[in-house]
Amino acid sequence: GAGVSQSPRYKVAKxxxxxxxxxDPISGHVSxxxxxxxxxxxxEFLTYFQNEAQLDKSGLPSDRFFAExxxxxxxxxxxxxxxxxxxAVYLCASSFLGGxxxxxxxxxxxxxxxxxxVL
Amino acid sequence: xxxxKQNSPSLSVQEGRISIxxxxxxxxxxxxxLWYKKYPAEGPTFLISIxxxxxxxEDGRFTVFLNKSAKHLSLHIVPSQPGDSAVYFxxxxxxxxxxxxxxxxxxxxxxxx
Numbered sequence: 001g002a003g004v005s006q007s008p009r010y011k012v013a014k015x016x017x018x019x020x021x022x023x024d025p026i027s028g029h030v031s032x033x034x035x036x037x038x039x040x041x042x043x044e045f046l047t048y049f050q051n052e053a054q055l056d057k058s059g060l061p062s063d064r065f066f067a068e069x070x071x072x073x074x075x076x077x078x079x080x081x082x083x084x085x086x087x088a089v090y091l092c093a094s095s096f097l098g099g100x101x102x103x104x105x106x107x108x109x110x111x112x113x114x115x116x117x118v119l
Numbered sequence: 120x121x122x123x124k125q126n127s128p129s130l131s132v133q134e135g136r137i138s139i140x141x142x143x144x145x146x147x148x149x150x151x152x153l154w155y156k157k158y159p160a161e162g163p164t165f166l167i168s169i170x171x172x173x174x175x176x177e178d179g180r181f182t183v184f185l186n187k188s189a190k191h192l193s194l195h196i197v198p199s200q201p202g203d204s205a206v207y208f209x210x211x212x213x214x215x216x217x218x219x220x221x222x223x224x225x226x227x228x229x230x231x232x
Contacts, residue, residue, distance in 0.1 A: 004162070033219065042123070042208050042222030043163070056219070091162055095218065108220065110155075110162030 002026060004111035006092050012117045013082045021077045021114045025094030032075050033108060034067055035091040043091050049075060082118045089113040122146045123211050125223035132230050138196040140226050142209030145190065149211035153220070154183060154194045157206045166207075167194070199230045 005024045013019050025032050031050055035043035036059075046065070048056040051072035060067070064082075069075040079086055093108040124143045132138045140154075150171040155163035169176040169183045169192065176183050182195045196203055209223040 031218070035220075035222075040224065042125075042210075042224045043220070045219045045221070048219060093162075107165050107168075108218070110164070112160065112162045 004092055004094055004109050006090075006111040006114050008114060009112065010115050010117075012119065014119055015083060016081050017118075018078065018080045019082055019116065021079075021090050021116070023075045023077070023092030023094075023111060025073065025075070025092070026109055027073075029094035029096050029109075030072075031095045031097060031108075032069060033093045033095075034075070034077050035093065036061075037089040037091055037113070039088070046077070046090075079116075082116075084118050087116055087118045089115050120145070121223070122149075123209055123221050123223040125209055125226050127226050128224070129227040129229070132199045132228065134201055134230055134232050135198045138194075138199045138203065138228055138230065140194040140196075140207050140209075140228065142192050142194075142223055143190055144192075144211050146211070146213070146221070147190075148213045149221070150214045151212040151218075152183070152185060152192050153210045153212070154181075155208040155210060155222075157208060157225070163208055196228075199228075201230050201232055204228055204230050 007022045034046040037043040045059040047067045049069040064080045066078045091113045093110045095108045153168040154166045156166045157163045167178050167181045167183050169185050185192045206225045206227045208225045210220040212218050
């Protein structure tokens with residue numbers, strides 16, 4: 001399909017294990033966002049890419065979280081030494097352009113998310 | 120501190136009636152507001168938005184109202200349909216940023232036949 005896809009859809013990890021979550025944005029979309037949604041909460045911003053450049057990683061909760069988008073398309077969110085508090089749905093979103101002063105807002109299209117459960 | 124607040128975790132409405140979902144925000148730098156709809160096991164889907172220079176935006180059965188002085192917005196759905204049953208998230212963005220969205224916790228709407 002033409003939407004944002006994420007894999008795996010579900011991931012169960014043992015505490016201390018490393019995980020990698022993949023996001024395939026809509027083709028041609030410049031901007032890519034990662035969000036974390038804990039149970040009963042709204043999505044919370046983690047990090048933002050414009051093409052291959054990671055312009056904002058202020059939302060990453062610790063240095064165990066790492067994201068990359070080396071060719072400006074597919075992105076991977078890696079979590080090292082997972083902890084139980086990392087259990088959440090990880091959402092990826094893409095948009096054609098970013099925002100910025102003077103520009104109109106560009107709609108973000110979300111993928112279905114990866115549900116991570118850390119035991 | 121939550122910058123976007125949806126104080127009603129759930130709302131039940133009968134089919135054909137109006138659904139009103141409310142949202143409050145605290146950050147004066149927000150200048151674009153959106154509503155997303157989410158079904159279980161799916162990502163949020165954009166529904167409707169409003170710029171801070173407007174006080175109303177309408178799209179079919181959906182209307183969003185913005186009261187900047189009160190830092191309050193609302194989503195009206197009329198008439199409500201059973202297929203509207205979902206979680207609705209209010210979100211806000213600052214023009215000066217990268218359009219990063221700040222979300223509320225969501226309101227689960229149940230429309231009964």
